[in-house]
Amino acid sequence: xxxxxxxxxxxxxxxxxxxxxxxxxxxxxxxxxxxxxxxxxxxxxxxxxxxxxxxxxxxxxxxxxxxxxxxxxxxxxxxxxxxxxxxxxxxxxxxxxxxxxxxxxxxxxxxxxxxxxxxxxxxxxxxxxxx
Numbered sequence: 001x002x003x004x005x006x007x008x009x010x011x012x013x014x015x016x017x018x019x020x021x022x023x024x025x026x027x028x029x030x031x032x033x034x035x036x037x038x039x040x041x042x043x044x045x046x047x048x049x050x051x052x053x054x055x056x057x058x059x060x061x062x063x064x065x066x067x068x069x070x071x072x073x074x075x076x077x078x079x080x081x082x083x084x085x086x087x088x089x090x091x092x093x094x095x096x097x098x099x100x101x102x103x104x105x106x107x108x109x110x111x112x113x114x115x116x117x118x119x120x121x122x123x124x125x126x127x128x129x130x131x
Contacts, residue, residue, distance in 0.1 A: 002024055002026045002100055002120045004022065004025075004097075004098055004121060004122035005022070005024075005096075005123070006021065006095065006122040007020070007021050007023075007125055008020040008125060009094060009125030009126045010127065010128070011128045011129075012086055012127075013129070013130050014086060014087055014088060014130065015085060015086065016086050016129070017084045017086065018083045018127060019083070020036070020080065020081040020083065020094055020096075020125060021080055022034070022036075022078065022079040022080070022081075022096030022122060023078055024077055024078075024096070024098050025077065026077070029074055031100075032053055032098050032100055032102055033050065033051070033053050033099045033107055033112055033117070034050065034051055034053075034072065034096065034097065035047070035049065035051070035096075035097045035099075035112055035118065036070060036081050036095070037095045037097055038092035038094045038095065039092055039124075040092040043092075045095075046063075047113040047114070047115075048060070048068065048081065049061065049064060049068060050109060050112035050113060051070045051071070052107035053074075053102050055072045055074065057109070059109025059110070059113060063089075064083075067083065067085045068081060068083050068084065069081070069082040069084075070082075079096060081094070083127070086127075086129045087129060088129050090127060090129050091127060091128050092126075092127060093124040093126050093127075094124060094125050095121055095122055095124045096121070096122040097120070097121050097122075099112070099117045099119060100119055100120060101117075
């Protein structure tokens with residue numbers, strides 16, 4: 001069983017920055033490919049970014065590329081999402097997703113932009129951007 005907890009959400013103004021954190025339990029954190037998704041009211045889950053277990057491979061959605069930065073610290077069992085130049089359309093609940101079965105699975109960005117590889121999810125943290 002892996003516990004996943006997001007933090008760092010809040011209410012900000014357009015143009016501001018915010019950093020989300022995701023803590024995931026488990027001694028094998030460094031073997032998990034991980035990702036961030038978001039869900040706005042009335043909309044489907046939307047992929048935001050994903051990072052390989054080593055942190056060297058990263059994949060972003062077009063909507064956040066150039067503004068958001070995903071990173072991880074395997075020594076601390078933490079993943080982060082630095083969000084810059086936030087806009088009202090970024091308003092959503094943000095979820096951390098973990099693939100504990102990564103094993104020797106190659107990190108393929110498009111594959112990890114789908115919810116299907118992930119077997120553990122956090123409860124989400126709300127980000128609200130006012131105009």
